[in-house]
Amino acid sequence: MKNAGTLKITTPTGHEIAMTRVFDAPRRLVFDAFTKPELVKQWLLGPPGWTMPVCEIDLRVGGAYRYVWRHTNGKEMGMGGVYREIVPQERLVCTELFDEAWYPGEALVTTTLVEQGGRTTLTSTMLYVSQETRDAVLKSGMERGVVASYDRLEELLASIE
C-alpha cells in the first residue's frame, strides 16, 4: 500500500493507534507543514466549520505547542503539549493533551517521515497511557516493539455489524 493518498489506521496494541499515509512531496516540506504555524493552520482543522485561531509552536526539546480551534457555531477546542524529541525532517515526539480529554493522562505522539523517490511516508503513533507508563517508555528510549498486529481487528469489526 504505497499509494499516495491512502490512509491506513491500525491499533498495534491496546494503547496505540497508528496512522500511515504517503505524501507526494519530499520530507523536508512535510516536516515544515507539521512544524510551521502558518502552514499547520492551513490543514490541521478537522471536520468542516473549524478554523485554527491559535497555533503556537516552540520547536525545541522541552518547548511547548498550543493549538486552539474555533467552530463557526462559537465552540472552541484547545490542545497542547511539549516536544520530547526532535530530529529535523525525520522524527518528532511530543506529548498531547486536549483541554477536554476523553482519555486519562496525556498521549505520546511519535511521528516519523521516510522519503523515497521524492515521496514521503508518514507514520504517526499515538500512545495513550498513564503518565507513569509514558515516562517509563520515554526513559527506555522509545525502543518498544509492536506487541501484536491488529490488522485482524478491522476484519472482526466488519463481521460484528
Added chain:
Amino acid sequence: MMATLRALAEPNRFQIVELLRDGPRPVGDMVNRLGLRQPQVSKHLRVLSDAGLVDVRVDAQRRIYALRPAPLQELEAWLERYRRIWEVNFQRLDAVLIDLKSRELKTKEKKRGRTKR
C-alpha cells in the same frame, strides 16, 4: 473505548472474541480450542466481561459466554470518525504541499534566471 482496545490487545483474548463471533460457547469448548488451561481462559473471560465485551449465562453445570456487540460497534464508530477527520486533514495537507512545491520551483527558476543573466 480504550477499555475495549485494551481488552482486545491480548492475543488470546482477541482469539476468544473471534471464537464467540460464531455464536455463544461454553468455557470448556473454548479451553479445547485455544489449547490453554481452564484458569487462564477464565481469567481472560473475566477481563472481557469487565470490559463489557461478553455476557455469561449458566446452563445446568456449564457457563456459556456470548459476545456483546455494543462495545465493538462503538469502537468501530470511533475509529471511523477518527479516520474521517484525518482523511480530510491529510487531503488539505496534500494541497498545502502542492503549493509549497510550486513556490519552491518558482524560487529556483528565479535564481536560475538571475545566474544566467
